[in-house]
Amino acid sequence: MDWRTLYIMQNFAQKIAVVELSDDLTQGTFVKNIVSDDFAIPTTITGYGDCIYAINTHYLELTAEGADPNLVQSDVVKVYK
Numbered sequence: 281m282d283w284r285t286l287y288i289m290q291n292f293a294q295k296i297a298v299v300e301l302s303d304d305l306t307q308g309t310f311v312k313n314i315v316s317d318d319f320a321i322p323t324t325i326t327g328y329g330d331c332i333y334a335i336n337t338h339y340l341e342l343t344a345e346g347a348d349p350n351l352v353q354s355d356v357v358k359v360y361k
Contacts, residue, residue: 287314287325287332287361294319296332296359318357332359 286308288297295315299308314332322334333356340351 285311285361287327289322289325289334291321291323294322296322296325296334298361314359314361316357316359322357323354327361330361332361333357334359 284301284303284305286299286301288299290297295313297313298311300311301308316334319334319336321337321339323337324335325332327333336355336357338353338355340353341348
């Protein structure tokens, strides 16, 4: 049942963990990881139908102070559940 499936975005690990929740939603069982060669740093996900859409962030330059907002690009990556 899809309403008991939890998708957990693991940003810097570049994968989405799939966990099936128990009927009372108090426990979960790891099912699989969803990965894509297109992931840079996926930051946000949403599901629609049989797909998950991830906002994929590309930091073009990182410094000790962090990322320059002028040097960050994003795109959307579609993966199948």
